[in-house]
Amino acid sequence: MQGTVDGFSYGVVTPVAAYLMACLGGALGLRCIVRTLFNNKQAWKPGWLALGAVSIGCGIWTMHFIAMIGFQVEETRLSYDVGLTVLSLVVAIVVVGIGVFIVGYGGASGGTLSIAGIVTGLGVAAMHYLGMAAIQMDGSIRYAPGPVALSIVIAVVAATAALWAAVSIRGFMTSLGASLVMGVAVSGMHYTGMAAISVHLHDTTGGARTGDSPMSLLLPMLMGPVIFLVLAGAIVMFDPLLVTGDGDEGRPAAQRRRATAGSDAEPSAPRSSSPFEGFESSEGQPGSAGRRQGQYEASKSAYEW
Incomplete structure (x- = not known):
């Protein structure tokens, strides 16, 4: 028996909220990458990159499961396997972290960005399909190969573009644009992948959907990553290095060298033409x-x- 799938049971609320969370995680993560490129203290780099990886991972994971709150199958109740759900979060953070560290230590060359974009995009896709595998119902989910392949391509291309924008172009508007692209990568991949599914029910007798709603099941699991993103936002906005007054950390290396050279030179008195x-x-x-x-x-x- 074919199940009736509804991916927007709450209208546009869940897609918009999911997209905003993806943008938030992307903005925080990409900002952390930019900080490592301008910070001459190498001891801080692993911490910023790790914070960026966890921010992006939590952002895409939160986006996925907020969007899944609106996913329902009319004929059966949905539940989620807690172990697989948590594993999908771990996979997102670890795989995206690999891509982030590649960019953080490899720079903005074409080869580095291509590898990092592929790894990051595959991390997004792996999180999505592992999260879908966590769904439990009286039926099975099947995927059409074409939309699945397209969803992976979207994730890889958009993630590569976002990483390139983050490390190649400067300014607040650029960082904002890169995070919007990252949001498109996650959201576009998610809904393209969701378009590939069909549900085949095991029970052919029919019957109304009963039991807890996906919102009551997913909201408690979403609280932890959402709280982390808020705390990460506070760390990025109030950089400890800047709060302590070391404003030199926020300037490019060339400007720091010029400033250091100017301060080391002894000031000379102006010479008179008399x-x-x-x-x-x-x-x-x-x-x-x-x-x-x-x-x-x-x-x-x-x-x-």
Whole structure:
């Protein structure tokens, strides 16, 4: 028996909320990557990259399961395997973290970004399909190969574009645009993958859907990642290095080198263009009055000539 699938049982509320969470996680994660590129203290780099990986991983995982709140099959009740659900979060963080560390230590070259984008996109896809495997119902989910392949391509291409924008172009609007692209990567991949599914029920007798709603099952699991994203946002907005007054950490390396060179050089007094320059400097030295007068008269005569 074919099940009746409804992916938008709460209207546009779940897609919009899911997209915003994906953008939030992407913005925090990509901002952490940018911080590592401009921070000359290598000791901070692993921490920022790890924070970025967890932020992106939590963002895409939260996006997926907020969107799944709106997913229902009319003829059967849905539940979620807790172990697989948590595993999908771990996979998202670990695989996306690999891509983030590749960019963080490999730079913005084309080869590095391609590898990191592929790994990050595959992490998004792995999280999605592992999360779908956590669904429990009186039936089975089947996938059409075409939309599944397209969903993976969308995830890889959009994730690569977001990473490129994050490490190649500067400015607040660029960071915002990169996070929006990352949101498109996750949301586009999710809903393209959802378009590939069909549900085949085991019980052919029919009957109304009963039991707890997906919202009551998923909301408690979403609280932890959402709280983490809020805390990560506070860390990114109030950078400890900037709060302590070390504003030099936020500047590019070239500017820091120029500033350091300028501070190391001794300031020199402006030189006068007067032909009598320097005669006043000997004032106050013993026996200098006669020499000073003679030098003054000789220089004055030569200058007038």
